[in-house]
Amino acid sequence: MKRLRLERLANPQLIALVSVLLLNWLLFPNFFNVTWQDGRFFGSFIDVLNRGAPVAILAVGMTGVIATKGVDLSVGAIMAVCGAVAATMVVSGYPAPLAVAAALSVGLACGLWNGFLVAILDIQPIVATLVLMVAGRGIAQLITEGSIVTFNDPTLIFIGTGSFLGFPMAAVIAVVLMVLVTLLVRRTAIGLFVQAIGVNRAAASLAGIRSRMLLMLVYALSGFCAAIAGVVVAADIRGADANNSGLWLELDAILAVVIGGTSLLGGKFSIPMAVVGALIIQAMNTGILVSGFPPEFNLVVKAGMIILILLIQSPYAALPFQRRSALSSKAVSK
Amino acid sequence: MKRSLRPLAATAVIFVIAYALSVLQFPNMLSTRVLGNFLTDNAFLGITAVGMTFVIISGGIDLSVGAVIGFTGVLIAVLVSWLGFHPLVAFVIALGVAGLFGAAMGFTIHYLQVPPFIVTLAGMFLARGGASIITQDSVPIRHEFYDTLGDLMIRLPEGGRLSFIGLLMIAVFLGGALLAHRTKFGSYVYALGGNPVSASLMGVPVAQTTVQIYMLSSMLAALAGIVFSLYTSAGYPLAAVGVELDAISAVVIGGTLLTGGYGFVLGTFVGVMLLGLVQTYIIFDGTLSSWWTKIVIGVLLFLFIVLQRIIFAASTPGEKSPEKA
Numbered sequence: 048m049k050r051l052r053l054e055r056l057a058n059p060q061l062i063a064l065v066s067v068l069l070l071n072w073l074l075f076p077n078f079f080n081v082t083w084q085d086g087r088f089f090g091s092f093i094d095v096l097n098r099g100a101p102v103a104i105l106a107v108g109m110t111g112v113i114a115t116k117g118v119d120l121s122v123g124a125i126m127a128v129c130g131a132v133a134a135t136m137v138v139s140g141y142p143a144p145l146a147v148a149a150a151l152s153v154g155l156a157c158g159l160w161n162g163f164l165v166a167i168l169d170i171q172p173i174v175a176t177l178v179l180m181v182a183g184r185g186i187a188q189l190i191t192e193g194s195i196v197t198f199n200d201p202t203l204i205f206i207g208t209g210s211f212l213g214f215p216m217a218a219v220i221a222v223v224l225m226v227l228v229t230l231l232v233r234r235t236a237i238g239l240f241v242q243a244i245g246v247n248r249a250a251a252s253l254a255g256i257r258s259r260m261l262l263m264l265v266y267a268l269s270g271f272c273a274a275i276a277g278v279v280v281a282a283d284i285r286g287a288d289a290n291n292s293g294l295w296l297e298l299d300a301i302l303a304v305v306i307g308g309t310s311l312l313g314g315k316f317s318i319p320m321a322v323v324g325a326l327i328i329q330a331m332n333t334g335i336l337v338s339g340f341p342p343e344f345n346l347v348v349k350a351g352m353i354i355l356i357l358l359i360q361s362p363y364a365a366l367p368f369q370r371r372s373a374l375s376s377k378a379v380s381k
Numbered sequence: 382m383k384r385s386l387r388p389l390a391a392t393a394v395i396f397v398i399a400y401a402l403s404v405l406q407f408p409n410m411l412s413t414r415v416l417g418n419f420l421t422d423n424a425f426l427g428i429t430a431v432g433m434t435f436v437i438i439s440g441g442i443d444l445s446v447g448a449v450i451g452f453t454g455v456l457i458a459v460l461v462s463w464l465g466f467h468p469l470v471a472f473v474i475a476l477g478v479a480g481l482f483g484a485a486m487g488f489t490i491h492y493l494q495v496p497p498f499i500v501t502l503a504g505m506f507l508a509r510g511g512a513s514i515i516t517q518d519s520v521p522i523r524h525e526f527y528d529t530l531g532d533l534m535i536r537l538p539e540g541g542r543l544s545f546i547g548l549l550m551i552a553v554f555l556g557g558a559l560l561a562h563r564t565k566f567g568s569y570v571y572a573l574g575g576n577p578v579s580a581s582l583m584g585v586p587v588a589q590t591t592v593q594i595y596m597l598s599s600m601l602a603a604l605a606g607i608v609f610s611l612y613t614s615a616g617y618p619l620a621a622v623g624v625e626l627d628a629i630s631a632v633v634i635g636g637t638l639l640t641g642g643y644g645f646v647l648g649t650f651v652g653v654m655l656l657g658l659v660q661t662y663i664i665f666d667g668t669l670s671s672w673w674t675k676i677v678i679g680v681l682l683f684l685f686i687v688l689q690r691i692i693f694a695a696s697t698p699g700e701k702s703p704e705k706a
Binding site: 118164168169170171173174175177178179180181182183184185186188189192193289298301302305311312341343344345346347348349350353354357358 | 442489493495496498499500502503504505506507509510511513514517626629630633639640670671672673674675676678679680682683686687690
């Protein structure tokens with residue numbers, strides 16, 4: 048038991064997160080200072096949790112998709128569509144819970160559409176989700192008629208900027224979602240089936256796994272998570288911006304999942320680590336901001352991070368080690 | 382007709398029908414002026430899409446092209462406007478830098494066995510970030526050579542003009558078609574996309590070809606960046622954001638299979654023209670808003686993907702596995 052605990056603590060993602068946070072603390076000594084004001088916490092560290100939440104929410108859904116050897120490029124566009132739906136409904140007088148429910152249903156429908164293309168029509172995931180990535184932002188603009196729809200509904204705003212036990216609502220939603228989905232995949236056989244599809248879909252189908260239904264499920268979940276993220280972001284800025292809401296966040300979400308140790312070649316995944324990955328990305332963004340570097344460095348740092356991960360995950364880097372990851376052994380045999 | 386030519390034929394027929402319908406509604410759309418602007422306005426997209434066609438035929442994807450266009454524009458603007466280089470020298474430097482950049486990506490993809498998607502994503506961040514670090518503002522380019530190139534055009538009757546960059550795009554398409562269908566490199570690319578394992582067993586130099594493919598894509602993106610800087614007379618780090626998606630869309634609509642191994646460079650030309658037609662139609666109509674462009678392109682993409690799916694599911698059952706990354 049003790050050994051297991053130690054191994055858990057030596058997790059590379061957690062080490063990376065702690066190092067980035069410590070680095071931020073060195074650059075900006077007030078980083079961990081948290082103040083209590085108006086019934087909630089404030090501070091740079093809390094800000095990391097709050098700002099990292101949308102990508103973390105997306106990453107929860109994206110992990111399932113990537114575990115099946117897929118990728119969902121449409122999540123950013125789905126965010127824009129769902130934010131637009133929620134905002135326009137609230138503005139036209141519907142109660143906030145109904146608007147949120149409608150937005151979540153639209154996200155679910157978008158996810159099912161992707162799942163239909165991938166699972167039933169057997170289209171490559173990157174192509175299937177490209178359709179909605181291109182069209183989705185147009186649909187969002189159609190809903191908002193090209194303008195930024197702003198709203199004042201207190202219930203909806205609470206989702207974005209409210210607090211629960213002093214923690215920002217967005218972060219609380221992300222954590223709850225992470226726990227629920229992790230329990231769903233780890234306490235039932237779904238996680239195992241998803242992994243089996245990622246390793247070899249044909250073999251999984253032959254072994255009796257209903258791969259089509261499971262694929263529909265993972266894409267539906269991804270769309271649903273994107274809808275939640277879309278509502279959170281819209282509620283945060285108190286408006287739906289069809290052009291910029293969730294722009295390029297699909298790439299951040301994929302990056303978070305990959306940092307979390309999930310292989311893009313499918314078959315191995317961890318939802319909590321993907322959320323940690325999202326926090327690492329956000330901690331670095333915040334770190335770059337508080338340390339006074341221009342924000343343009345963000346992209347270069349992200350690129351450097353991807354290259355580092357590639358090097359670590361590559362079969363050549365894994366050769367000297369005894370315990371090879373599923374990715375590297377697969378890549379070697381490829 | 383050969384079954385394999387059907388997607389290309391379908392794209393061409395759809396383009397002709399769509400164009401005819403547009404002309405019925407707006408007779409002015411047939412003018413040489415509109416046709417000339419068609420080529421000029423889509424020149425940078427077309428040139429990028431030629432490189433993307435090669436990448437996709439080889440079974441890969443290149444997300445970095447839009448960022449390379451932006452970076453090239455900024456690099457040229459800085460070299461010409463701030464450091465006083467002659468534009469031609471700046472062009473050569475930009476093409477060289479892009480070539481090295483593409484080679485590095487191809488090298489990573491082959492030797493580290495990482496999916497092209499993630500490598501070119503890193504490339505996109507790197508190029509876009511690099512451009513933003515050099516400058517965040519739009520840098521104007523003023524040079525007599527730019528004016529000379531801008532004035533270089535063939536005048537058509539009825540006031541239309543074939544600009545230098547429009548002609549350059551046509552030349553790139555013809556060159557790309559020859560490279561794909563008439564050279565050894567072209568057949569290597571098709572072989573690689575069909576099945577990389579058989580390709581390497583049959584003696585295709587996989588490593589060399591992969592590096593060359595991504596070099597080609599990046600250098601064509603840099604050429605597109607040059608065209609873009611001629612088109613706008615400025616370099617801007619956020620130029621051409623999202624062009625990779627337009628290029629991929631054009632390639633898919635042009636009948637190239639995203640699983641690799643099959644496609645036409647000239648199909649991509651029709652794809653680019655079809656995207657341009659959608660845009661021009663929306664401008665002509667005046668009441669339709671720009672977001673309809675995205676929706677129509679999405680619908681077109683969907684139609685072509687399903688069309689290809691039906692044709693290839695019927696002709697080669699089980700040969701292309703959908704799981705291929």
